[in-house]
Amino acid sequence: MSSQGNGLPEDKSWPELELPELLTSNGTVRALHAAIETDWDSLRRSGCQTAAGRASWKHIIHDPVAGLLAGETYLRSIFEKIKKDRLNNAREISGVILAVRTLWIDSKLEAALDSFDGAGAQVVLLGAGMDARAYRLSCLRESSVFEVDFPEVLQAKTAILEAAVGGIDEQKQPILKAKSLSRVAADLTEDDWLQKLQISGFEPKKRTVWILEGILYYLSHCQAIKLLTIIAEKCQLTHTVLLADFMNKQATKLSSSTFHFHCDWPDELLPSLGFSDVTLSQIGDPDANFGLMEDPLNLFNKLRSLPRSIQTHPDDGTPCGRLYLLQASGSPNQTDS
Template identity: 70%
Template structure:
């Protein structure tokens, strides 16, 4: 469960909205309240964001944006959308609808999207769980209305998290192969990739 609103000081002037299933939000609230009641964690349970709004909604329903706006979200304000560990659990049509709604926001306010995308081979890890994929999200997102897209793979200089220095690491081995390959030429195993994407757009 995301905890950025409790730990990132850069959010002190930002309003944070968390959209999730009602039962997930309730569980998170219970955990935070329990932490607050502990003197050892009281200070850490304080939000660092200007405000935090929890919005019970299912993004596969057509009314999730309306629920977000009823909770105080203002589309005309500059917004960072974080879709972390979300898109690949959705059907293709649901994922595309969510992405298009966010892309449309680029026409009225400066908009940034932070998301991770599985490639097609990655969805074979669990066909019952993973559905949406894009082998080329850096091509997909501009077609929806984003004007600037940056793509990284785990292991890239901006996405190794100080941990992936071994050239034989799986992520580093995949980085050396063309993204168009679906199977590894050495052993025939699927080239399962996870792309970390930052996309942005604005009215001007």
């Protein structure tokens, strides 16, 4: 379905809120989501919010289990925000930045796997949350996928997906698209996550795509740099690709209690850590648009027209909060170049 510049379908309609049947009929699933809302902190709950965003943009992102993983509360919340934006003729519809980020990572992931000439690769999602790429991307058919996150997050995710298997509607049951999927219970702020990843079957010398989506800014500066350095070191062993998003300093001020790590120049940071090929995109760039950012007065297009060094918008004095999308790579024969 084609879209207008603000992400709305051309007929200006929006898919109605459809709660997955299991969210209302399955006691186990309802109990799991109730526990998520009461027991999890904002970092853990962010996975459900991301899933809700993907479910609400289903005319753009085809994720069969996003709604189930999101839960009723987060689904209703994002749909109410979208309804309000549409009534106000907003230039940016809620969730559009998440939709663009999802599509950007999907497209770069597929291109990276294609560049490996059909050779099976590993794909590691750090802070995977409720991500369902292993169930929706056919480009993963030759890839071993590893999802790394807190034990309670992966346990809840596994239980929710298991409840969907054998459900009433066979067409909506999750089907694994990846060659294999391993869930690795680990805390990325601890020193043993890489060891746990290798125990789960990860091969350090095998070509790998690392995905850090919506995770870096929840970490401290020290934790984020350490994580990125560990990944960069893999460039000395094998062809390594990193796909990640970074907030600049002004963006983290949106919630100083939640967001910590920021980087105004990630395209300079990553080469200093050991990546030999780094490209940066901003929301709205030609490769980070997907027909959702055509309005020139869209907030993100207005930011793109300003030098990245400017911290406040000259027109209204608002903070220039930016989200950068980074693709970085390296391999043993490039690290000295």
